Amino acid sequence: MTATAPRSGRLSADDWAREALDQIAEQGVASVAVEPLARRLGVTKGSFYWHFPSRDALLQAALERWERDEQTAYVALESIDDATERLRTLFRLIAHHNKTHIIYSELLKAAGHPAVDVVLGHVLERRTGFLFKSFRQAGLTQKDALNRARMTYAMYVGVLQLELPKFQNRQPIEGFDGYIEHMMTTLIPKV
Numbered sequence: 571m572t573a574t575a576p577r578s579g580r581l582s583a584d585d586w587a588r589e590a591l592d593q594i595a596e597q598g599v600a601s602v603a604v605e606p607l608a609r610r611l612g613v614t615k616g617s618f619y620w621h622f623p624s625r626d627a628l629l630q631a632a633l634e635r636w637e638r639d640e641q642t643a644y645v646a647l648e649s650i651d652d653a654t655e656r657l658r659t660l661f662r663l664i665a666h667h668n669k670t671h672i673i674y675s676e677l678l679k680a681a682g683h684p685a686v687d688v689v690l691g692h693v694l695e696r697r698t699g700f701l702f703k704s705f706r707q708a709g710l711t712q713k714d715a716l717n718r719a720r721m722t723y724a725m726y727v728g729v730l731q732l733e734l735p736k737f738q739n740r741q742p743i744e745g746f747d748g749y750i751e752h753m754m755t756t757l758i759p760k761v
Contacts, residue, residue: 583621590632595672599680633689644700653707657758665750671737675730698723708759722757
């Protein structure tokens with residue numbers, strides 16, 4: 571994203587948080603800085619300080635926003651009653667280019683940062699919990715559901731790392747749809 575023309579009207583804290591998430595997706599957590607974000611938004615740094623006392627506070631707000639959006643997506647998935655269809659829907663979502671995948675990958679690269687680690691912990695717990703619950707409801711034993719949840723999540727993280735440049739550039743991944751279908755056939759229990 572390039573610098574934008576000056577804005578009229580006042581920015582909200584959420585505007586800043588969204589822009590910080592865009593910056594994370596484009597250049598990673600370390601690139602989040604007040605001056606460049608102000609330029610991108612077409613405002614002065616004074617607008618930033620109206621909402622946040624520091625860059626760390628902005629980063630925290632951006633991470634909380636991303637986590638809330640993630641949580642909302644999983645609540646929507648949980649509304650699908652049939653566990654195998656719920657899992658298929660999740661796999662299909664994984665197959666699409668999505669900024670949340672890129673942000674998550676950038677957060678993994680920033681592991682060790684205290685604020686990032688908290689969010690990564692919450693997201694890992696929520697995602698693996700969702701998978702575990704879905705696999706249990708699909709008929710697997712507790713042990714098998716836990717193993718399948720871990721395996722599925724490890725596959726997701728691995729695919730992100732292997733294909734990140736293509737996700738970032740929204741480039742097609744040769745054979746990816748077939749790979750997703752193979753994963754569904756392999757990991758989702760037959761009813």
